[in-house]
Amino acid sequence: MSSEPLLKPINLHHLKTVCSSCSLRELCLPMGLSEEEIEQLDTLVYTRKRVKRGENIYRAGDDFNSLYAIRSGFFKSNVILEDGRDQVTGFHMPGEIMGMDGISTDRHACNGTALEDGEVCVIPFARLEDVAHQVRSLQHQFHKVMSREIVRDQGVMMLLGSMRAEERLAAFLLNLSQRFVARGYSPSEFHLRMTREEIGSYLGLKLETVSRIFSKFQEDGLISVQQKHIRILQVEGLEALLGQQAHR
Amino acid sequence: MSSEPLLKPINLHHLKTVCSSCSLRELCLPMGLSEEEIEQLDTLVYTRKRVKRGENIYRAGDDFNSLYAIRSGFFKSNVILEDGRDQVTGFHMPGEIMGMDGISTDRHACNGTALEDGEVCVIPFARLEDVAHQVRSLQHQFHKVMSREIVRDQGVMMLLGSMRAEERLAAFLLNLSQRFVARGYSPSEFHLRMTREEIGSYLGLKLETVSRIFSKFQEDGLISVQQKHIRILQVEGLEALLGQQAHR
DNA sequence: TGCGAGGCTTGATCTACGTCAAGGCACAAA
DNA sequence: TTTGTGCCTTGACGTAGATCAAGCCTCGCA
Structure with missing residues (x-):
């Protein structure tokens, strides 16, 4: 290594945790953004979190701080009702964003539970709003992601209702x-x-x-x-x- | 009038269509914003639209351009199914925002129909994003409004499911x-x-x-x-x- | 290599809600 | 005031899916 002092060592950890090199970028938050714009996202998403089957990435009532982009694994959104029953409100797979229910009240409204071992990217929400404030296309993309969730929920309502x-x-x-x-x-x-x-x-x-x-x-x-x-x-x-x- | 040439004539129309003088501002998009911030909104919301009972403010499939804040009257969101049935996905009252389903695909996913004569404020979405891009608190507030819709829909899903x-x-x-x-x-x-x-x-x-x-x-x-x-x-x-x- | 527990299947029966049908009420137009 | 029309109520009956119950499969762990 000391024979090539001019080359920066490759930071494997960094390579792994940036959006610009993520295979899910066309499904996830970076969808439709340019290379340069995605690089802005890289400053935002720097933590990954491993989760084991059955663990919660957040629970109903928890303070809301971050959204979670699924990197691998399968998850469910659910609420534990008073009688102990576990009501499932959604299933989520890699590339999807969880936790948006927490924005409205600054507390999560449901649990996010891993159905198998997996990994999520932690997206600090205040920082997301910062970057969105600078990168208008990201702002727009995020609105699309939230809207997609609304449409999806309405689809389920129709399914359940009719x-x-x-x-x-x-x-x-x-x-x-x-x-x-x-x-x-x-x-x-x-x-x-x-x-x-x-x-x-x-x-x-x-x-x-x-x-x-x-x-x-x-x-x-x-x-x-x-x-x-x-x-x-x-x-x-x-x-x-x-x-x-x-x-x- | 000509005896007081220095006073601008009161523009009644303008008074009526700005957020800062709207009695619903504590329920609607301006919720939690400061006086100055709300004045930024005034540059955005300048059209009102009267709707008669039974009329649609938008239909499923229409190009998405604007959100609609209900000023008066009672509305429903609904989808007409192939068999002609009218599936209702929500009821909306003054102060609530309709049309967010359209953001994800640039087309409305459902109809917005008046249940009685009423009035809506037209919020051009591209301009809303412009202003949100400048006024960070508005950006945040809008995210809360969308999140509230997600939480509300999940509540209905639980109601229908259990x-x-x-x-x-x-x-x-x-x-x-x-x-x-x-x-x-x-x-x-x-x-x-x-x-x-x-x-x-x-x-x-x-x-x-x-x-x-x-x-x-x-x-x-x-x-x-x-x-x-x-x-x-x-x-x-x-x-x-x-x-x-x-x-x- | 056997054991236990969680998860799945299948049958018998029950019931909440849908379906079909007949009137009744209230408001609007004539 | 009458007449029509849309909306609501109520009853009799039917059925999709819930409930209760028994047994089986599969996989992790001893």
Whole structure:
């Protein structure tokens, strides 16, 4: 090393934690920003946090300080109700941003829980607003990210308000599939990281119903299920279920 | 008039359309901003739009250009499904901001429909971002408004996912009541601006169920109902319904 | 290599809410 | 004042999905 004193040593840690070299940059906050703009983000996102399955990156009631961009792993948003039940309000995968619920009251409104070991990028929110204040395109991009969350939630509201159990589950599988494709994974074959109970909670159904409908979809040749391993055999079949009249 | 040439004539129109003199400023976008900061907003919000009952301020699919702050009147967000059904995703009252769903894709994702004659302030979004870019506190305030919408939607998801019909309706009435109080109206006596069918659509119930539960609440002495006129007689009674175990 | 616990499946039964149907009320136009 | 129309109420009945219950699979740990 001392034979090449003019070269700066490569800082592996730094290489790993900047947005500009992150493989998820086209899905995450930097989406649509230029190289130079992304470099501004690099000054912002300098902490990563490893999380183990079952751990919370934040809890309902915690002071809100940061947003969290998922780097790897699968997460859920959830609220523990008074009676101890765990109501799931969302599932999240790499490239997605968690914690935006905390902005409005400076306290998190729900928990962010890891469904498997993973890693998140910590985005200090005050600093994000600073950088957004300077980089107008980042400001705009962040608004898009928040808006996307609003639209997504409204989609779930419509699903819960107007679809029957089979339609809900079909919509759920198709949604997962699309999100996997966007991340370069197979659209038709994937591992569910959540339990039947968590799926049911999210979809407003009981775990038995979820299980029964998976079995029915399998009988009908739409999917194959082995525990958490899912293979979609007929996308059109699932899509057809959605096209139907809703009944609630 | 010509005897006082040094006084500028009062511009009534201007007085009417600025945020700084708006009675809703403590509920709306200017919330928490200083006098000077609110004056910056005045350069932004210069158009009001009157809307008649049944008219849309925007429709799903329309190009997104502006947000709309409700000045008066009662509105709903809704989507017309393929089968012609009208799925309601939210009700909105004065001081609330509509249209944020459009930011993510530059197209509105739902309709904004007036439930009665009213007026909205048109907030050109690009200009809002300009001003937010300069006034950091406005940027922050806007993030809070968006976050509040996310939290609100998640509340509805939990309601739809885990509450029974009576609980949903109790939650709905209590929510309306709180929002009326915040606007200086009676918490216990108000006029519903929407039909039973619209309530049902929003809550994932059929209009007959909504009607029956109103009748039951009345029999139980919790409320009195005459068509759209509601009086809440026992808040605690309604609140007690919510405290119970959820069943889905 | 066996054991235990969490998670999943499947069946039998129950029930909350949807569906269908018939009137009734209130407001607006004639 | 009458008549129409949209909205609401109420009853009788049907059903999707919840509840209760039993047993099985799978994987981590002893």
